[in-house]
Amino acid sequence: AQSVTQLGSHVSVSEGALVLLRCNYSSSVPPYLFWYVQYPNQGLQLLLKYTTGATLVKGINGFEAEFKKSETSFHLTKPSAHMSDAAEYFCAVIRYGGATNKLIFGTGTLLAVQP
Amino acid sequence: EPEVTQTPSHQVTQMGQEVILRCVPISNHLYFYWYRQILGQKVEFLVSFYNNEISEKSEIFDDQFSVERPDGSNFTLKIRSTKLEDSAMYFCASKMRSSNQPQHFGDGTRLSIL
Numbered sequence: 325a326q327s328v329t330q331l332g333s334h335v336s337v338s339e340g341a342l343v344l345l346r347c348n349y350s351s352s353v354p355p356y357l358f359w360y361v362q363y364p365n366q367g368l369q370l371l372l373k374y375t376t377g378a379t380l381v382k383g384i385n386g387f388e389a390e391f392k393k394s395e396t397s398f399h400l401t402k403p404s405a406h407m408s409d410a411a412e413y414f415c416a417v418i419r420y421g422g423a424t425n426k427l428i429f430g431t432g433t434l435l436a437v438q439p
Numbered sequence: 440e441p442e443v444t445q446t447p448s449h450q451v452t453q454m455g456q457e458v459i460l461r462c463v464p465i466s467n468h469l470y471f472y473w474y475r476q477i478l479g480q481k482v483e484f485l486v487s488f489y490n491n492e493i494s495e496k497s498e499i500f501d502d503q504f505s506v507e508r509p510d511g512s513n514f515t516l517k518i519r520s521t522k523l524e525d526s527a528m529y530f531c532a533s534k535m536r537s538s539n540q541p542q543h544f545g546d547g548t549r550l551s552i553l
Contacts, residue, residue: 356539358541360544365546366546366547367443367445367530367544367545367546367547368482368530368532368544369544370541370543373539373541375539376539414481414482416482418539425470426472426484426487426495427472427474427482427484427532427542428484429481429482429483430481431480431481432481432482
């Protein structure tokens with residue numbers, strides 16, 4: 325069965341600093357991985373996805389993530405944090421089996437950006 | 440860009456009452472989902488719907504829950520007799536056929552049971 329683990333429920337960075345949000349996955353088959361962002365009082369917005377092909381994927385708002393099979397990781401990064409990046413970030417993996425490919429989410433990481 | 444829309448944004452209901460949460464998925468999408476997020480916890484899968492029937496449901500989705508696509512555009516989640524522990528944010532999502540396509544989420548309905 326597929327699962328994801330997000331290390332660090334809260335991450336705080338200064339504006340302009342590197343953002344690194346960690347996600348490790350468990351999957352017996354090649355995974356499809358996603359990062360979603362949830363701004364306060366809003367729904368889940370897709371940041372980026374990895375399915376096959378290039379292991380470094382670029383998303384919206386300057387975020388990117390690298391799929392590392394050897395480390396079973398899919399960490400999310402952004403070179404320079406902006407105040408507007410403050411939100412909760414969820415890593416997710418598609419669970420195979422059945423007809424539906426439901427998403428399995430991590431517990432989320434709340435990102436705070438300090439001025 | 441097409442969006443998944445959910446109504447209402449906030450629903451307050453007395454315990455034991457029925458509640459219906461409504462969603463309009465993206466028009467050319469074929470798979471539909473409901474997820475739940477209890478305050479402070481992770482997003483959990485409830486149910487998926489394809490070809491006018493439930494294709495998968497979680498253990499959370501018991502006999503008190505039902506889903507329906509009554510008119511080809513709306514996708515509803517009904518809770519027959521609400522409990523305090525049903526208080527949560529409920530998200531609707533939809534996606535196209537391909538297995539690796541992302542699910543698109545609505546902004547959610549915050550359900551508060553009193």
